[in-house]
Amino acid sequence: MDRYKAAFAQLKEKKESAFIPFWMIGDPNPEDSFKVIDTIAQHADILELGMPFSDPLADGPTIQASVNRALQAGTTVDDCFGVIEKIRNKYPEKPIGLLVYFNLALQYGLENFFARCDAVGVDSVILPELPVESVEISDPKNQESDSIIEMARKYNVHLTFLVSTNTPEDRLQKILSYASGFLYAISKPSLTGAKTKLSQETVKMVLKLKQQTDTPVCVGFGISEPDQIKELTENKADGCIIGSKLYEFKDDLKAMSEFCEECKKASKV
Amino acid sequence: MKNFIQDSGGQFGPFGGCFAPELLQPVIKRIEKIFEDFKASPELQAEFHKKLKHFAGRPTPIYHAENLSKTLGGAQIWVKREDLLHGGAHKTNNVIGQSILAREMGAKYLIAETGAGQHGIASAMAAAQIGLPLKVFMGAKDVVRQKVNVERMELLGAEVISVESGSRSLKDAINEAMRYWISHAEDTYYIFGTAAGPHPFPELVSLFHKVIGEEARAQILEETGKLPDEVHACVGGGSNAIGIFQGFLDDKEVKLVGAEPGGDGKRHGLTLGKGVIGCLHGSISKVNCDKNGQIEESHSISAGLDYPGISPIHAYLQSIESAEYVGITDDEAMEALLKFSRSEGIIPALESSHAIAEVMKRAPKMNKDQILLINLSGRGDKDLHTVFEYLENQK
Numbered sequence: 001m002d003r004y005k006a007a008f009a010q011l012k013e014k015k016e017s018a019f020i021p022f023w024m025i026g027d028p029n030p031e032d033s034f035k036v037i038d039t040i041a042q043h044a045d046i047l048e049l050g051m052p053f054s055d056p057l058a059d060g061p062t063i064q065a066s067v068n069r070a071l072q073a074g075t076t077v078d079d080c081f082g083v084i085e086k087i088r089n090k091y092p093e094k095p096i097g098l099l100v101y102f103n104l105a106l107q108y109g110l111e112n113f114f115a116r117c118d119a120v121g122v123d124s125v126i127l128p129e130l131p132v133e134s135v136e137i138s139d140p141k142n143q144e145s146d147s148i149i150e151m152a153r154k155y156n157v158h159l160t161f162l163v164s165t166n167t168p169e170d171r172l173q174k175i176l177s178y179a180s181g182f183l184y185a186i187s188k189p190s191l192t193g194a195k196t197k198l199s200q201e202t203v204k205m206v207l208k209l210k211q212q213t214d215t216p217v218c219v220g221f222g223i224s225e226p227d228q229i230k231e232l233t234e235n236k237a238d239g240c241i242i243g244s245k246l247y248e249f250k251d252d253l254k255a256m257s258e259f260c261e262e263c264k265k266a267s268k269v
Numbered sequence: 270m271k272n273f274i275q276d277s278g279g280q281f282g283p284f285g286g287c288f289a290p291e292l293l294q295p296v297i298k299r300i301e302k303i304f305e306d307f308k309a310s311p312e313l314q315a316e317f318h319k320k321l322k323h324f325a326g327r328p329t330p331i332y333h334a335e336n337l338s339k340t341l342g343g344a345q346i347w348v349k350r351e352d353l354l355h356g357g358a359h360k361t362n363n364v365i366g367q368s369i370l371a372r373e374m375g376a377k378y379l380i381a382e383t384g385a386g387q388h389g390i391a392s393a394m395a396a397a398q399i400g401l402p403l404k405v406f407m408g409a410k411d412v413v414r415q416k417v418n419v420e421r422m423e424l425l426g427a428e429v430i431s432v433e434s435g436s437r438s439l440k441d442a443i444n445e446a447m448r449y450w451i452s453h454a455e456d457t458y459y460i461f462g463t464a465a466g467p468h469p470f471p472e473l474v475s476l477f478h479k480v481i482g483e484e485a486r487a488q489i490l491e492e493t494g495k496l497p498d499e500v501h502a503c504v505g506g507g508s509n510a511i512g513i514f515q516g517f518l519d520d521k522e523v524k525l526v527g528a529e530p531g532g533d534g535k536r537h538g539l540t541l542g543k544g545v546i547g548c549l550h551g552s553i554s555k556v557n558c559d560k561n562g563q564i565e566e567s568h569s570i571s572a573g574l575d576y577p578g579i580s581p582i583h584a585y586l587q588s589i590e591s592a593e594y595v596g597i598t599d600d601e602a603m604e605a606l607l608k609f610s611r612s613e614g615i616i617p618a619l620e621s622s623h624a625i626a627e628v629m630k631r632a633p634k635m636n637k638d639q640i641l642l643i644n645l646s647g648r649g650d651k652d653l654h655t656v657f658e659y660l661e662n663q664k
């Protein structure tokens with residue numbers, strides 16, 4: 001059974017939205033990042049994990065600093081898969097999403113990459129630079145390969161797409177036709193980073209998307225307070241992704257755990 | 270081959286595409302639309318050419334470097350004088366074109382990245398000319414080594430933002446400019462500086478620099494009665510090279526040669542020479558990265574070539590063997606700069622000196638009736654600090 005389908009079905013029954021914390025694998029090093037991820041996983045419905053890339057051009061300063069720590073610790077792509085495998089073994093049911101910049105997957109070999117995702121139990125992948133128009137192309141390094149979307153499907157990996165309040169309607173329709181797992185809705189067009197106020201535009205976007213698709217809609221970028229989770233849950237969001245804010249607790253796992261607990265509470269209406 | 274760039278839809282074999290974050294896709298699509306309008310509009314093209322003539326000073330001449338040719342004792346060396354273009358480098362062609370696109374799109378703000386500072390200066394000139402505020406993102410390392418250019422940008426009214434992240438050079442300036450653009454896409458146009466980045470930038474930057482090759486081909490025919498045997502240009506991101514190459518793509522007998530920065534021998538920027546197929550800054554092209562996919566820092570004594578990426582169009586030309594790309598070390602480029610300055614009375618940019626260095630290797634082995642044409646993409650005044658520091662260290 002698809003872990004996303006199972007998780008969202010259960011949440012729906014309990015009238016909760018998904019709490020989805022994000023952490024960069026390898027920060028501060030692969031071994032200790034496992035401890036952080038294990039801490040947040042205890043409160044998470046879904047995990048969103050990042051692989052560190054030298055040039056994260058969609059990320060703000062907090063995630064950039066996280067990437068730097070992970071790369072300075074020498075974190076490799078295989079180290080990341082190793083950490084995911086350990087998390088998967090401990091949490092067999094929890095969906096795991098992976099955010100990976102395209103060049104990392106390309107150099108690993110796209111087919112190998114998706115196969116490895118399948119093997120360690122990754123349920124979805126965000127390739128932030130891969131536009132919906134290009135999901136039908138084959139691996140640029142191996143023109144003989146299946147298309148990217150075919151490879152993902154073959155290895156049971158959902159491709160997660162982003163939409164924002166700025167996405168034009170025709171583009172949105174194209175994205176919805178490929179969306180599976182969940183749809184990543186971005187509050188205001190911006191970089192990743194903590195903000196405190198939720199815009200009404202975001203709430204409106206979620207309500208509109210919910211009418212257009214059956215794919216669960218989760219909101220990310222700039223979410224940092226349990227109150228925002230509460231408001232989004234009340235307005236039909238299926239989940240909230242919190243990343244940058246967690247880094248305030250990076251040296252205090254107990255405080256991080258408490259914050260995650262509060263976030264999870266806020267996701268119960 | 271004709272017009273293969275303009276008819277590509279942004280795809281050059283396996284290279285190119287629009288691999289930019291989703292948040293940038295709507296604004297990039299708007300630029301694509303405006304660019305199509307530009308190509309279909311005789312009025313906008315007339316405005317572009319008028320500004321090239323009266324603002325930038327086109328056409329630039331070609332010049333026979335007779336002294337150097339005589340000293341080397343082989344092929345005749347000719348240079349296309351883009352160093353004489355307003356601003357001191359070829360970059361002005363591109364910014365004039367893109368500033369028209371920005372205005373047509375209704376942008377209120379402009380941003381640009383810069384390595385050596387030449388694209389930053391050109392953007393600052395164009396921004397002042399069309400009356401829009403400009404922020405220029407520049408690696409902190411380059412802010413130091415290209416101090417005079419920072420002052421020129423500021424004098425022209427631009428705000429220079431020193432980028433402290435990553436390797437603090439051109440690659441990181443582009444990252445920061447893209448990040449800023451993501452948060453300000455609605456009213457901001459990004460004047461991309463080279464023929465790389467997401468579609469349609471490789472195509473539009475190439476089109477705006479095409480005039481270099483068109484002029485050069487007509488001029489060399491007029492002056493010598495024949496086509497050159499080889500056309501040489503330096504290659505960082507690849508805009509000046511694609512500019513001049515486009516004049517000769519249909520002339521099978523003309524060899525096209527790009528000179529990449531070989532750095533100090535160990536550290537380099539040989540993206541075509543040593544890179545792999547990958548994704549950086551919005552397109553599939555060749556990149557220098559480690560086996561994990563982490564982008565490697567490039568190195569070159571010339572800030573304008575210090576970039577681990579490359580235009581997807583050059584990656585394509587290399588893959589179909591329509592152009593050849595060689596490496597030139599820092600030392601070779603510096604020697605060429607000094608030699609050219611003293612034999613011709615022209616101080617070439619360190620970037621362009623890479624192409625001169627390759628020509629200096631080849632000319633002696635060729636006949637006196639053969640012709641080597643170099644795109645002298647910029648003037649070297651901005652490099653004086655680097656040159657004198659280099660000479661000091663040689664003592």
